Amino acid sequence: MIPMSPRKQQILRALVEEYIHTATPVASETLVRKYGLSFSSATVRHELAGLEEGHLIYQPHTSAGRVPTDLGYRYFVEHLMQESALSLDEQRLIRHQFYQVQDQLDQWVRLTASVMARLLHSAAVMTPPRADEGRLKHFEVLSVTELSAHLVLVLMDGTVKQQRLLLEDPIEQEELSSAADRLNKLLQQKSAGEVKKILEQNDLSPVEHLIGTTIARILEQHGDPLGDVFYREGVVNILEQPEYSRMGPEEERSERVRKVMEVLEQNRFLPALASHLRESDGVQVIIGGENEWDDMKDVSLVVARYGHEGKIGGLLGVIGPTRMQYGRAIAVVRYMTQVMNELLAEVYGFDE
Amino acid sequence: MIPMSPRKQQILRALVEEYIHTATPVASETLVRKYGLSFSSATVRHELAGLEEGHLIYQPHTSAGRVPTDLGYRYFVEHLMQESALSLDEQRLIRHQFYQVQDQLDQWVRLTASVMARLLHSAAVMTPPRADEGRLKHFEVLSVTELSAHLVLVLMDGTVKQQRLLLEDPIEQEELSSAADRLNKLLQQKSAGEVKKILEQNDLSPVEHLIGTTIARILEQHGDPLGDVFYREGVVNILEQPEYSRMGPEEERSERVRKVMEVLEQNRFLPALASHLRESDGVQVIIGGENEWDDMKDVSLVVARYGHEGKIGGLLGVIGPTRMQYGRAIAVVRYMTQVMNELLAEVYGFDE
DNA sequence: TATTTGCACTCTCGCGGTGAGAGTGCTAGC
């Protein structure tokens, strides 16, 4: 990293803010004029040349203004930016919306994503709350035909799994029900490991054993964040960003659009991201090509884990062009994490 | 409708097919050359003029070829097109994919949508199977704080609803559990109306009454298709269609893209559509501006209800530019409905 | 009368040229 004099910092900061605002390469004189710098545009140009050496900014072509690089944004986020907290009005509005759906837990995720999308005019993504470890709440078995049954499983975090059971011998609904009754009592609140132990320690009929092992397998798979759904909201907002609808040659633009859409459609990307995130480390910013995903070269992510360590939680965040209002995005994501945490605490009875 | 001589039909059919293939206004001579017509291009031009009178086709500008209008597509779909069934290989491949996830009901919806999207290179949408009338399977109540509890409801169709209960007086978990036990026995398999009746006929404690009425309300709401989720798959495919990425002036194109995206993002649109569909009438085609939705002026839908009348079902279909391979789309949608119906029949034990 | 041939006409689209404007880098002077 090149040495960053206070003046360089001042200029870089102004440049990034201006570019985030206008989406247009920034000229030296614009900086002087709009940001009241106490030195001339020629001096600014010297410094800009320096910043360009350090790969913090670049010129799209000779005699265009400067644009921040990913590295430039990174420096901005780490050292220059300040988080712009939500206004009290905004906070009130958000709280009010959650108040209206307070009883319907299913709505929380959608509302959170939708709030983020609207506040930031970008796409928001979010996984529903999941327990870190699958625990059984209750299950039912329904006879379908002589040799098949239908197993419905409710987990402690509210997830439901449905599964078909293929039976070895014909079994009546009655027998299934009594087996279910007995196992429900034994296995309630138990995790995959505990279920397995209990299965070994008890003398069970073949049906009970089949049901039990199936349950254990499902609980095990549940911990795996892959293959899980996530909500997207505000994808259109992305299309309205100038880099996807106005700026630059048409061909590049539609390529950009395609890439973002592809990423957003991959069901894998958020869960995969989860494993890359440093453990519960507050709001995290991933800028453009910093991650290994090729398709994400021109987008940035602001994400955070929400929930309660070791109990239940998920991921939420926004995705947009690298030219993103980081200060505000971080504030919004942080605030929504907090809201979700409080709601979860209330409904599951954790202490904050 | 203008009189449609066999020759007009022949020409219209060729024109629509050619346009669906090339996405380019079709010239009279192209028709003669590629479709082996037994008369000259001048004759074709006469007929084209006639078809244009009838608003079945139009010219983007003088001296361009012709393009079908929505009305033209409609005539094509109703009278000229033939459904192109899936090849045996394709059928086998699909069956095989479902075979692999046969036990995981959660995967069916996603797989169905994904198959349709891939087969047709367009966006696919699908609602998860829902019972026509909500019926209770089982519920649990968990004490959270002294004055609040957490209600988890499993419906017969596998839906789960979670809801917070605010209690009037402090109640212990034990009392909640016994209330739940009693009510579970009373209300199992019951619909909203039946639940209400049972609540009146039995002498219940205040808690039991609170739980019961909450359950009734939730069951009632469940019938309402609005506010329900639906899956989207293959949205990127739409962007690859020439009308959204290559053809015509850039400005119109991005406007088109924005519109489609907006429609696809509206959570309301599929459920709202459901109510407009003629009852269980096989595969239905909605072309461009035929419906009242303004934003859907340039897209077509091929949708169908799936499931079993009066028991359980949902909606599935594809959405793409009006220039859509209707024959194939209809075949695919029809086939997938059939697959879903069979799967549902197997797992819920209906007779076909 | 129905069709075809021949042809003039119209409109789009892609191309190269061009000039204004923006913004730079450099140099000389303060």
Add this chain to the structure above:
DNA sequence: GCTAGCACTCTCACCGCGAGAGTGCAAATA
């Protein structure tokens, strides 16, 4: 070390133009 001045470069929007595609119509033909 900073600034004013200036020549230089590159983009971008605009224009004009010619080729080509496809039509509509009139006259010729079966």
